[in-house]
Amino acid sequence: MTDKRPKVLVVDDAATVRLYHRTLLDNAGFEVAEAANGLEAVEAALSTAFDLFVIDVNMPKMDGYACVETLRSETVGTPAPVLMISTEDRPGDADRAYAAGANLYLVKPVDAERLARVARMLTAGIAA
Amino acid sequence: MGLVRRDAPPPEETAAPPTTGTLMRQLDDADPDCRREAALGLGGVAEAVPALLRRIAVETEPLVRDAVLTTLAAHDTAKVADGLGGHLASDDAGLRTAAAEALATMPVSVPAIIPGLLTDPDHDVRVMTAMVLADLPHPESQAWLAQMIAEDAHPNVVTAAIDALLPSLGPEHHDLLRAAVQRFPDDPFLRFTVEAALR
Numbered sequence: 001m002t003d004k005r006p007k008v009l010v011v012d013d014a015a016t017v018r019l020y021h022r023t024l025l026d027n028a029g030f031e032v033a034e035a036a037n038g039l040e041a042v043e044a045a046l047s048t049a050f051d052l053f054v055i056d057v058n059m060p061k062m063d064g065y066a067c068v069e070t071l072r073s074e075t076v077g078t079p080a081p082v083l084m085i086s087t088e089d090r091p092g093d094a095d096r097a098y099a100a101g102a103n104l105y106l107v108k109p110v111d112a113e114r115l116a117r118v119a120r121m122l123t124a125g126i127a128a
Numbered sequence: 129m130g131l132v133r134r135d136a137p138p139p140e141e142t143a144a145p146p147t148t149g150t151l152m153r154q155l156d157d158a159d160p161d162c163r164r165e166a167a168l169g170l171g172g173v174a175e176a177v178p179a180l181l182r183r184i185a186v187e188t189e190p191l192v193r194d195a196v197l198t199t200l201a202a203h204d205t206a207k208v209a210d211g212l213g214g215h216l217a218s219d220d221a222g223l224r225t226a227a228a229e230a231l232a233t234m235p236v237s238v239p240a241i242i243p244g245l246l247t248d249p250d251h252d253v254r255v256m257t258a259m260v261l262a263d264l265p266h267p268e269s270q271a272w273l274a275q276m277i278a279e280d281a282h283p284n285v286v287t288a289a290i291d292a293l294l295p296s297l298g299p300e301h302h303d304l305l306r307a308a309v310q311r312f313p314d315d316p317f318l319r320f321t322v323e324a325a326l327r
Contacts, residue, residue, distance in 0.1 A: 015294065016290070016320075016324055058221055058225050058228075058259070060226075062190075062222075065222070066190075087284040087288070109287075112316065
């Protein structure tokens with residue numbers, strides 16, 4: 001039997017954050033893969049069709065904004081929704097995320113119920 | 129047919145290496161490759177540090193930025209640490225994370241700026257400081273991270289410090305982690321992080 005669960009790529013340099021989001025999304029019915037930075041995420045997106053990206057902002061090698069811009073570029077061109085989750089809550093952070101191509105920007109921490117709800121809405125094509 | 133002796137080719141003219149002044153001017157060249165070459169060519173040139181610090185504040189090309197930071201970090205001086213420490217508050221995510229990576233390779237000069245970073249009023253700067261301490265090869269790094277976990281008022285800073293300390297966590301840290309959960313009982317991620325660390 002094939003796995004019909006929506007595929008999510010969790011992108012964060014912090015191992016505990018990846019584990020946290022993996023656990024919450026797995027419990028909510030998603031198939032979860034991980035990447036530790038933007039470059040790994042882009043490489044993964046070139047070989048796998050994900051249904052959702054959950055991306056941090058501050059990461060080594062390629063930050064979250066650059067990652068989203070690359071995912072939206074002609075090179076990758078993925079239409080999958082992007083949820084950015086960051087510790088950054090400065091004025092303008094969300095605007096920067098949306099300008100890069102993110103669908104939604106949330107500030108950490110995001111509780112289990114909210115993350116599951118937002119992930120379901122984004123993968124269903126509903127603006128969260 | 130016998131071998132034909134050819135005249136030896138004339139020696140190639142070798143250009144003189146660019147002067148420090150030329151390289152410093154090339155840091156502002158319109159061509160990113162030229163700027164990158166200039167940054168790398170200024171390795172070990174102390175008088176170029178101010179120009180490199182000015183460049184890193186405005187550089188947007190990742191490859192050039194990496195070259196400038198590599199050259200700056202190799203100096204590992206107070207001036208460079210102060211200059212790069214200021215970029216931990218940058219609105220440019222690429223710059224602040226690249227600055228954090230560079231600072232983590234400067235164990236001589238960075239310890240002097242850590243006390244100031246730990247008390248920075250911007251909690252995002254303190255989160256970035258945890259990223260620096262995660263990789264800073266210094267005997268006090270773990271103690272500073274433990275201090276952040278015990279005392280910082282923002283849960284995102286505490287969880288960043290826990291994540292940074294994770295590779296070296298031992299039984300001696302368990303009470304510290306439990307106390308952090310008690311300080312932020314309503315933070316689900318912090319609780320999850322501590323439970324994962326205690327497993």
